[in-house]
Amino acid sequence: AQKITQTQPGMFVQEKEAVTLDCTYDTSDPSYGLFWYKQPSSGEMIFLIYQGSYDQQNATEGRYSLNFQKARKSANLVISASQLGDSAMYFCAMMGNQGGKLIFGQGTELSVKP
């Protein structure tokens, strides 16, 4: 069975500092994709970054980068230069061979302090 684990229920970071949100996964599918989403209090799920299991390089999208360690089954999100607007819930999710079905972790609530 597929599973996503986010072990940090909540985290604090000082504005302008970098922060790493942890995500580990478990799957037996030979190919899979890993997603990170941001969910502010309004409820919308905002796509941040994607990493395919066969991608050789770690994904980057602006201030977001994904530290993908396939052997350790981890896909940590790194946010550089945190901003007050980054305060939100962050979800790690995985898609396996069953296209269209995402398995989510429990989320990490990030609070950015001024």
Place this chain on the structure above:
Amino acid sequence: KAGVTQTPRYLIKTRGQQVTLSCSPISGHRSVSWYQQTPGQGLQFLFEYFSETQRNKGNFPGRFSGRQFSNSRSEMNVSTLELGDSALYLCASSLEVGGGALNTGELFFGEGSRLTVL
């Protein structure tokens, strides 16, 4: 380019009633999936449609159903509402190219429909 649109955004129903939620995907996207988010259970997959056919289904009772139309718009229906059905219902759309979202990473969500059952 318009994003994923869900209607209604908020609604209140009473136990025993039924509800229909609508999702219009991003133009060109043919896959639509639905998720339920509650504080206790987190985000759970309901079902996924592609070209008007249900491809995947999560572990929800038969009271939860859905369909997809030829223009890729999708609806989900919950009959005989229970208090536990109170949740944020999120819809996502993806582009089917080759392996779909698995290859492209394009999987985008709407703002959700927040259902309260009294």
